[in-house]
Amino acid sequence: MSRYYYYLIFINMVANIIASVPSILYESHKEGSVSSMILGLVAGTIIVTIYTRFFNAFPGMTLPDLLEKTTAKWFYKPFVLFLAFMWFFAGLITLATYTFLLIRYVTPEMPVIQISLSIILSVIFGCLMRTERVLYTIELILLVTLPLILFIFYKTYSGNSLEWDFVKEAALYVNQLPDLNSFSASFFLFLGVVNLFMFNRFFTKKQSFNWKHVTIIAIISTLNMFTTYFIPIGYNGFENIDELVYPWISTSDSIRMEYFMIERVLFVFLLFYLGIAFVSIMIHWHVSIEFLKFVFNLEKLKIKGFKLGKFIPIPFFIGASLFTIVKLNEYQLLRLSSIFYNSLIFFFPSMILLFFFIKRSMKNAKQAKQN
Amino acid sequence: MLLSETINWVNEQFKNTNELVHKNLEYENKHILLFYLKSLINSEMLQQLIIKPFFEMSSEEQFKIYLQALPQFQEVTSKEQIPLEMMNGNILVKIHNELYLLDFRLANNDKVNQTSVETTIHGSQLALSDNLMTNINVIRSNYHQASLTVEYLVKGEVNQHKVAIIYDKDKVKSDVLDTIRKRLQNVDKQLITSTTQLNNFINDKRFSLFPQMIMTERPDRIVYNLGGGKVILLVDGNPQSMATPVVFFDFMTTIEDNYHTLFISLFLKILRYAGLLLSLLLPALYVGVTSFTPEVFRTELALTVAGSRVGVPFSSFIEVLFMLFFMELLLEASIRLPKAVSATATTVGGLILGTAVTEASLASNIMVIIVSAVAISTFVIPVNEMAFSIRVVRLLLILITSIFGLAGLILSFFALIMHLVNLDSFGEPYLKLYTLAKDKKSSEGKS
DSSP states (O other): OOHHHHHHHHHHHHHHHHSHHHHHHHHTTTTTHHHHHHHHHHHHHHHHHHHHHHHHHSTTOOHHHHHHHHSOHHHHHHHHHHHHHHHHHHHHHHHHHHHHHHHHHTOTTSOHHHHHHHHHHHHHTGGGSOHHHHHHHHHHHHHHHHHHHHHHHHHHHHOTTOOHHHHHHHHGGGGSOOOHHHHHHHHHGGGGGGGHHHHTTTOOSOOOOOHHHHHHHHHHHHHHHHHHHHHHHHHHOSTTGGGOSSHHHHHHTTOBOTTSSOOBHHHHHHHHHHHHHHHHHHHHHHHHHHHHHHHHTGGGOEETTEEOGGGTHHHHHHHHHHHHHHHOOHHHHHHHHHHHHHHHHHHHHHHHHHHHHHHHHHHHHHHHHHO | OOHHHHHHHHHHHTTTOSOEEEEEEEETTEEEEEEEEGGGBOHHHHIIIIIHHHHHOSOHHHHHHHHHHSTTEEEOOOTTHHHHHHHTTEEEEEETTEEEEEEOBOOSOOSOOBOOSSOOSSSOOBOOOSOHHHHHHHHHHHOOOTTEEEEEEEEOTTTOEEEEEEEETTTSOHHHHHHHHHHHHHOOOSOOOOHHHHHHHTSOOSSOOSOSSEEEOOHHHHHHHHHTTOEEEEETTOSOEEEESOOGGGGGOOGGGGTSOHHHHHHHHHHHHHHHHHHHHHHHHHHIIIIIOGGGSOHHHHHHHHHHTTTOOSOHHHHHHHHHHHHHHHHHHHHHSOHHHHHHHHIIIIIIIHHHHHHTTSSOHHHHHHHHHHHHHHHHSSSHHHHHHHHHHHHHHHHHHHHHHHHHHHHHHHHHHHHHHHOEETTEESSOOOOSOOSSOOSOOOO
16 A cells, blocks of 8 residues: 555544544543444444545545446535534544634634634645645655654653553453443444555555555554554543543643653644644645535636635635634534534445445446446 | 869958968978867967977978877867867868867966855865866766766757756656756757756756755765765856756755764754744744734743834834844845955945944844844855755745744644645656665555
8 A cells, every 4th residue: 555545544543643533532431432433443444444545445545536437416415515514623623622722722822713714824825735746745744743643652651650450440341231322433444444545546556455555554553543542641640531622632731741841741642743734734635625616617717817716615614614613612522523523423434335336337438448 | 072162161251350360380291271260279289289299290201191190189070079079179171181179278267266155164175167077077976886987969059058967867866857958959949058057057947946956066975865866967167066856855966074073963954943933033033923922922021022022013024124224234245245354344245234223122132032043044055056946935935824823833834845746857756755765665556
């Protein structure tokens, strides 16, 4: 598999450490979180495999391309528009989370609009770039941020305040029945793969994808999930972990770098996680804008030779996200994300039926061509 | 074609100059006519190769064959060619009812210069000359490949300078070459005086901050670029060449990197990238940390910074801009000033201003350190053009940080990376991560 494919999956996974996923998991920490995570891990690996195999069968083709070839116009136009909204919303959740984080920890006296504008304005023009350039940007930003984030993980695992007893206690609840919210939150971690809907246009050659690649993904996601869930418990204790608004921020604030210029790991963590959030929002909104371009044929819209079309979604994106962020508070955001994740566990597995349909029609079309 | 008419026409073309020499040689049974512009001709060569043999040869026929055998000999293909070539230092010879051109140009600028912009410790200390032919000679004698191709164009409506496109036919990408040719065709400027001008004329963008071509004066760098499949542009009368397409990393390498041992050059590279990051981020970081989030630094450091700012009446934003402004003035002044004066200027500026400013508490001590660190680290960037761009980007970053705080700085740094990735240099991506394995078949393509 091309290395760019892994970026898509892992960014989604890593970006959600800091977002609502841990909080949702901790809500049922005495019920079925651990078992839901295990279930989510299995289901997630399966869906990654199915999605990758499907898109690997059609190298270089995006989902709208495939839908256009196999389904009727009354179906695919509204459907892709719906997908565009969904991706916009996925980006919006990350955006809102980071805006709240920044106002809480870095610049408390700054207006919310100004903070969210700083993120939106830096990201939004990246969404208009060509797909391959988006991937190159992702790679470079990861190159800057990932070493620091790995360093922070090293610090968390080697910290003195990490009490493994709490972790063991939390793991004992594995025998509880899984519940929906935790399952969908852990399932969501794997959904980076669905960005292939658009990013598949970059992978123009057939990739080799077999059990080795699946194992790599499974191992890394297990580690990631373990870290996401158990490390904050190890630092903050098990009993009232569900009371923390941002478990990971509290965790990173318990770590110090005694001999460095910056003492509190929190700031390194926050500022460099901003890179991950930046990339995550960029991926989601890039896909969303590409869907919109497809639905409304925005590429063809020109005024005096100037390609105006692709700029049209931008004001709507900025307006809608500012409006939402001003209206939301942290609790509503948490609930909203939970509802969003819950809807996804029904939506994406049922997409597999559509894939079967597409695959069959494509095969039929191919056979018809050969005859 | 009537010979006398052509000669009259040529005379007509040059009627406004008094430098056209019209020489009529007649001896025994031989008769030739010479026309040339006196200031452009190497008169010693003229004496040795034409006038002396003329009086020694026995017949006009023999002299004509002799002329045709000269390496400087050139056929006349059209009437319009004559005045152009004469202005390039050719002599028009009329013999036996025929016209010939002989290249006797006098070039006083064909001495190879010492490197002055890209000085190195290792490697050749010689750069290019001001003369196009000498430069091509230098390049060819450094790059022994039959596939090395040189194309000539004449650009600049008024001054009609020769532009050479040099490339290795086996290595260059043909679509890049086509783009360059097409864009060069479209250049319709009155005057072309420098190779670096082409950077602006053929990059197709009105607003561009980052250079799309790399300027070099070192033959070894030119050869290195040619071997990498780049296209080199040279303009007559210019000691600089442009290489294109470029990637961002080209601006961060010196040719010396190849001459050092592995670890030394790795160390120097790390140093250089650290310098790049420092010169970009340090002033903005100062603004962000002092004015927005002082708690980022460890307590002792935060207190030191705050302590050194005691008595400074400005906000950190004004303070940084104030000091950077003087630093930029100093930089600019030391380029323009005559060499004798520039040492004084830097002393006055750097030493006296630096200490006086802190004593008058117009800026903090730490600010002075930061500004000088930034100035030094800007010089570490090996290619000048990139250093200029970085200076501008730095100001933008300070501006953004003073509005959006530390998070704004980080975000705008990512946005800068994004902008660089989005740039094109003649169809090639400007910034992307290249992996070392070049022959490995990549399993993804352009979308």
